[in-house]
Amino acid sequence: MSGTLFVIATPIGNLKDITLRALETLKQVDLIACEDTRHTQKLLSHYQIQRPLTSLFEHNERLKVPALVRQLQEGKTVGLVSDAGTPGISDPGFVLIREAIQNEIPVVPIPGPSAIITALIVSGMPTDRFCFEGFLPQKSAAMRRKLEELKNEPRTLIFYESPHRVLKTLQAMLELWGDIPIVCARELTKLHEEILRKPISQQITHLQKNTPRGEFVLVVNLRQKE
Numbered sequence: 316m317s318g319t320l321f322v323i324a325t326p327i328g329n330l331k332d333i334t335l336r337a338l339e340t341l342k343q344v345d346l347i348a349c350e351d352t353r354h355t356q357k358l359l360s361h362y363q364i365q366r367p368l369t370s371l372f373e374h375n376e377r378l379k380v381p382a383l384v385r386q387l388q389e390g391k392t393v394g395l396v397s398d399a400g401t402p403g404i405s406d407p408g409f410v411l412i413r414e415a416i417q418n419e420i421p422v423v424p425i426p427g428p429s430a431i432i433t434a435l436i437v438s439g440m441p442t443d444r445f446c447f448e449g450f451l452p453q454k455s456a457a458m459r460r461k462l463e464e465l466k467n468e469p470r471t472l473i474f475y476e477s478p479h480r481v482l483k484t485l486q487a488m489l490e491l492w493g494d495i496p497i498v499c500a501r502e503l504t505k506l507h508e509e510i511l512r513k514p515i516s517q518q519i520t521h522l523q524k525n526t527p528r529g530e531f532v533l534v535v536n537l538r539q540k541e
Protein backbone atom coordinates (compact mmCIF):
# COMPACT_ATOMS: atom_id res chain seq x y z
CA MET A 316 0.00 0.00 0.00
CA SER A 317 1.57 3.25 -1.05
CA GLY A 318 1.14 6.45 0.96
CA THR A 319 -0.18 9.76 -0.28
CA LEU A 320 1.46 13.01 -1.27
CA PHE A 321 -0.59 16.01 -0.14
CA VAL A 322 0.23 19.28 -1.95
CA ILE A 323 -0.73 21.90 0.61
CA ALA A 324 -1.12 25.64 0.03
CA THR A 325 -0.08 27.88 2.94
CA PRO A 326 -0.53 31.66 3.54
CA ILE A 327 1.17 34.29 1.35
CA GLY A 328 1.42 36.63 4.32
CA ASN A 329 -1.53 36.62 6.68
CA LEU A 330 -1.27 33.47 8.80
CA LYS A 331 -5.06 33.27 9.05
CA ASP A 332 -5.24 32.46 5.33
CA ILE A 333 -4.97 28.72 5.78
CA THR A 334 -7.78 26.23 5.30
CA LEU A 335 -9.11 23.92 7.98
CA ARG A 336 -8.23 21.03 5.70
CA ALA A 337 -4.63 22.24 5.33
CA LEU A 338 -4.26 22.39 9.13
CA GLU A 339 -5.88 18.99 9.57
CA THR A 340 -3.60 17.46 6.93
CA LEU A 341 -0.44 19.09 8.32
CA LYS A 342 -1.32 17.57 11.73
CA GLN A 343 -1.74 14.11 10.29
CA VAL A 344 1.05 13.55 7.77
CA ASP A 345 4.11 11.46 8.69
CA LEU A 346 6.50 13.99 7.19
CA ILE A 347 6.38 17.55 5.85
CA ALA A 348 8.65 18.42 2.91
CA CYS A 349 9.20 22.17 2.92
CA GLU A 350 11.37 24.78 1.24
CA ASP A 351 12.84 26.20 4.43
CA THR A 352 12.37 24.25 7.67
CA ARG A 353 12.73 27.39 9.86
CA HIS A 354 10.07 29.22 7.86
CA THR A 355 7.58 26.34 7.97
CA GLN A 356 8.37 25.73 11.65
CA LYS A 357 7.04 29.24 12.40
CA LEU A 358 3.73 28.43 10.69
CA LEU A 359 3.46 25.09 12.48
CA SER A 360 4.31 26.61 15.88
CA HIS A 361 1.62 29.26 15.34
CA TYR A 362 -0.91 26.44 14.95
CA GLN A 363 0.73 24.19 17.57
CA ILE A 364 1.52 21.48 15.06
CA GLN A 365 4.49 19.20 15.61
CA ARG A 366 5.54 17.03 12.70
CA PRO A 367 8.93 16.00 11.33
CA LEU A 368 10.23 18.34 8.63
CA THR A 369 12.62 17.78 5.76
CA SER A 370 13.88 20.46 3.38
CA LEU A 371 13.10 20.39 -0.33
CA PHE A 372 14.33 23.41 -2.23
CA GLU A 373 15.39 24.19 -5.78
CA HIS A 374 18.98 23.01 -5.40
CA ASN A 375 18.37 19.73 -3.53
CA GLU A 376 15.04 18.78 -5.13
CA ARG A 377 16.44 16.24 -7.60
CA LEU A 378 18.69 14.74 -4.92
CA LYS A 379 15.96 14.38 -2.28
CA VAL A 380 13.04 13.23 -4.40
CA PRO A 381 14.07 9.53 -4.72
CA ALA A 382 14.17 9.11 -0.92
CA LEU A 383 10.80 10.84 -0.55
CA VAL A 384 9.27 8.64 -3.25
CA ARG A 385 10.66 5.57 -1.43
CA GLN A 386 9.02 6.67 1.79
CA LEU A 387 5.73 7.22 -0.04
CA GLN A 388 6.03 3.74 -1.58
CA GLU A 389 6.54 2.33 1.91
CA GLY A 390 3.16 3.76 2.90
CA LYS A 391 4.15 7.07 4.50
CA THR A 392 2.06 10.21 4.00
CA VAL A 393 3.99 13.32 3.00
CA GLY A 394 2.77 16.93 3.04
CA LEU A 395 4.46 19.22 0.54
CA VAL A 396 4.49 22.93 1.35
CA SER A 397 6.53 25.92 0.19
CA ASP A 398 7.49 29.12 2.01
CA ALA A 399 4.37 30.86 0.81
CA GLY A 400 1.32 30.10 -1.27
CA THR A 401 0.93 27.10 -3.50
CA PRO A 402 3.83 24.65 -3.94
CA GLY A 403 5.07 24.30 -7.51
CA ILE A 404 3.98 27.83 -8.49
CA SER A 405 7.34 29.60 -8.95
CA ASP A 406 8.35 27.35 -6.03
CA PRO A 407 9.78 23.83 -5.63
CA GLY A 408 7.43 20.87 -5.89
CA PHE A 409 7.11 20.00 -9.55
CA VAL A 410 9.83 17.30 -9.53
CA LEU A 411 8.39 15.48 -6.50
CA ILE A 412 4.82 15.71 -7.83
CA ARG A 413 5.84 14.36 -11.26
CA GLU A 414 7.84 11.49 -9.75
CA ALA A 415 4.98 10.58 -7.41
CA ILE A 416 2.58 10.47 -10.36
CA GLN A 417 5.00 8.35 -12.40
CA ASN A 418 5.23 5.92 -9.48
CA GLU A 419 1.44 5.74 -9.20
CA ILE A 420 1.39 7.35 -5.78
CA PRO A 421 -1.83 9.24 -5.05
CA VAL A 422 -1.31 13.02 -5.18
CA VAL A 423 -3.98 15.04 -3.36
CA PRO A 424 -4.33 18.83 -3.66
CA ILE A 425 -5.18 20.92 -0.60
CA PRO A 426 -5.89 24.23 -2.34
CA GLY A 427 -5.46 27.66 -0.83
CA PRO A 428 -3.70 30.98 -1.43
CA SER A 429 -1.56 31.87 -4.38
CA ALA A 430 -0.36 35.39 -5.16
CA ILE A 431 -1.50 34.96 -8.81
CA ILE A 432 -5.22 34.71 -8.09
CA THR A 433 -5.05 37.02 -5.07
CA ALA A 434 -3.70 39.85 -7.23
CA LEU A 435 -5.85 39.08 -10.29
CA ILE A 436 -9.19 39.15 -8.46
CA VAL A 437 -8.67 42.69 -7.15
CA SER A 438 -6.88 44.04 -10.24
CA GLY A 439 -9.96 45.19 -12.10
CA MET A 440 -8.41 43.66 -15.24
CA PRO A 441 -10.38 41.05 -17.24
CA THR A 442 -10.35 37.75 -15.35
CA ASP A 443 -12.03 35.51 -17.95
CA ARG A 444 -8.75 34.65 -19.68
CA PHE A 445 -5.34 35.19 -18.11
CA CYS A 446 -1.78 34.12 -18.54
CA PHE A 447 0.72 33.64 -15.70
CA GLU A 448 4.24 34.57 -16.78
CA GLY A 449 5.95 34.07 -13.40
CA PHE A 450 9.25 35.93 -13.05
CA LEU A 451 10.59 37.66 -16.17
CA PRO A 452 14.14 36.71 -17.24
CA GLN A 453 16.81 38.43 -15.11
CA LYS A 454 19.02 39.51 -18.02
CA SER A 455 17.91 42.77 -19.60
CA ALA A 456 18.03 41.57 -23.24
CA ALA A 457 16.08 38.39 -22.49
CA MET A 458 13.51 40.34 -20.48
CA ARG A 459 12.97 42.81 -23.32
CA ARG A 460 12.65 39.94 -25.81
CA LYS A 461 9.98 38.37 -23.61
CA LEU A 462 8.08 41.67 -23.32
CA GLU A 463 8.23 42.10 -27.12
CA GLU A 464 6.90 38.56 -27.54
CA LEU A 465 3.93 39.33 -25.30
CA LYS A 466 3.03 42.56 -27.10
CA ASN A 467 0.01 41.05 -28.89
CA GLU A 468 -1.22 38.90 -26.00
CA PRO A 469 -4.96 39.54 -25.55
CA ARG A 470 -5.21 37.80 -22.17
CA THR A 471 -4.52 39.53 -18.87
CA LEU A 472 -0.88 39.00 -17.94
CA ILE A 473 0.37 38.31 -14.43
CA PHE A 474 4.04 38.64 -13.41
CA TYR A 475 5.87 38.03 -10.14
CA GLU A 476 8.51 40.60 -9.32
CA SER A 477 11.01 41.42 -6.59
CA PRO A 478 11.42 44.88 -5.02
CA HIS A 479 14.95 45.11 -6.46
CA ARG A 480 13.86 44.67 -10.06
CA VAL A 481 10.39 46.14 -10.22
CA LEU A 482 11.47 49.62 -11.38
CA LYS A 483 13.68 48.24 -14.12
CA THR A 484 10.82 45.98 -15.28
CA LEU A 485 8.28 48.84 -15.32
CA GLN A 486 10.72 51.05 -17.25
CA ALA A 487 11.15 48.35 -19.91
CA MET A 488 7.36 47.83 -20.08
CA LEU A 489 6.81 51.58 -20.55
CA GLU A 490 9.36 51.67 -23.35
CA LEU A 491 8.02 48.62 -25.17
CA TRP A 492 4.30 48.77 -24.44
CA GLY A 493 3.64 52.50 -23.95
CA ASP A 494 1.97 54.19 -20.99
CA ILE A 495 -0.85 51.71 -20.41
CA PRO A 496 -2.52 51.04 -17.04
CA ILE A 497 -0.91 48.40 -14.86
CA VAL A 498 -1.69 47.09 -11.40
CA CYS A 499 1.12 46.84 -8.85
CA ALA A 500 -0.03 44.64 -5.97
CA ARG A 501 2.41 44.71 -3.08
CA GLU A 502 2.51 42.85 0.24
CA LEU A 503 -0.84 41.18 -0.39
CA THR A 504 -2.70 40.06 2.74
CA LYS A 505 -0.01 41.73 4.91
CA LEU A 506 -0.07 44.84 7.11
CA HIS A 507 1.30 47.09 4.36
CA GLU A 508 -0.82 45.72 1.51
CA GLU A 509 -0.97 48.18 -1.39
CA ILE A 510 -2.84 47.74 -4.66
CA LEU A 511 -2.14 50.60 -7.07
CA ARG A 512 -3.92 50.87 -10.40
CA LYS A 513 -2.22 53.55 -12.53
CA PRO A 514 -0.50 54.11 -15.89
CA ILE A 515 3.02 52.66 -15.95
CA SER A 516 4.68 56.13 -15.86
CA GLN A 517 2.82 57.00 -12.64
CA GLN A 518 3.73 53.65 -11.06
CA ILE A 519 7.37 54.47 -11.83
CA THR A 520 7.09 57.94 -10.27
CA HIS A 521 5.46 56.42 -7.18
CA LEU A 522 8.23 53.86 -6.76
CA GLN A 523 10.91 56.49 -7.33
CA LYS A 524 9.45 58.47 -4.42
CA ASN A 525 8.76 55.40 -2.24
CA THR A 526 11.56 52.83 -2.26
CA PRO A 527 10.03 49.52 -3.38
CA ARG A 528 9.66 47.16 -0.42
CA GLY A 529 8.12 43.72 -0.13
CA GLU A 530 6.87 41.39 -2.83
CA PHE A 531 5.10 42.48 -5.98
CA VAL A 532 2.62 41.06 -8.46
CA LEU A 533 2.10 43.01 -11.68
CA VAL A 534 -1.19 42.60 -13.55
CA VAL A 535 -1.67 44.11 -16.99
CA ASN A 536 -3.91 43.74 -20.02
CA LEU A 537 -2.41 45.10 -23.22
CA ARG A 538 -5.85 45.62 -24.75
CA GLN A 539 -6.90 47.83 -21.83
CA LYS A 540 -5.97 51.37 -22.78
CA GLU A 541 -7.41 53.22 -19.76
Ligand code: SAM
Nearest residue numbers: 327400401404405429430475476502503530531
Ligand atom coordinates in the same frame (compact mmCIF):
# COMPACT_ATOMS: atom_id res chain seq x y z
N1 SAM B 1 4.17 29.88 -4.54
C1 SAM B 1 3.85 31.25 -4.39
C2 SAM B 1 2.40 31.48 -4.84
O1 SAM B 1 1.64 30.53 -4.92
O2 SAM B 1 2.03 32.61 -5.10
C3 SAM B 1 4.83 32.14 -5.13
C4 SAM B 1 6.25 31.99 -4.72
S1 SAM B 1 7.37 33.01 -5.60
C5 SAM B 1 8.92 32.38 -5.06
C6 SAM B 1 7.34 34.50 -4.69
C7 SAM B 1 6.75 35.66 -5.50
O3 SAM B 1 5.33 35.60 -5.41
C8 SAM B 1 7.14 37.02 -4.95
O4 SAM B 1 8.36 37.47 -5.50
C9 SAM B 1 5.98 37.88 -5.42
O5 SAM B 1 6.11 38.22 -6.77
C10 SAM B 1 4.80 36.90 -5.29
N2 SAM B 1 4.22 37.01 -3.94
C11 SAM B 1 4.20 36.09 -2.98
N3 SAM B 1 3.56 36.54 -1.89
C12 SAM B 1 3.15 37.79 -2.17
C13 SAM B 1 2.44 38.80 -1.45
N4 SAM B 1 2.03 38.60 -0.21
N5 SAM B 1 2.20 39.97 -2.08
C14 SAM B 1 2.61 40.20 -3.34
N6 SAM B 1 3.29 39.29 -4.05
C15 SAM B 1 3.56 38.11 -3.49
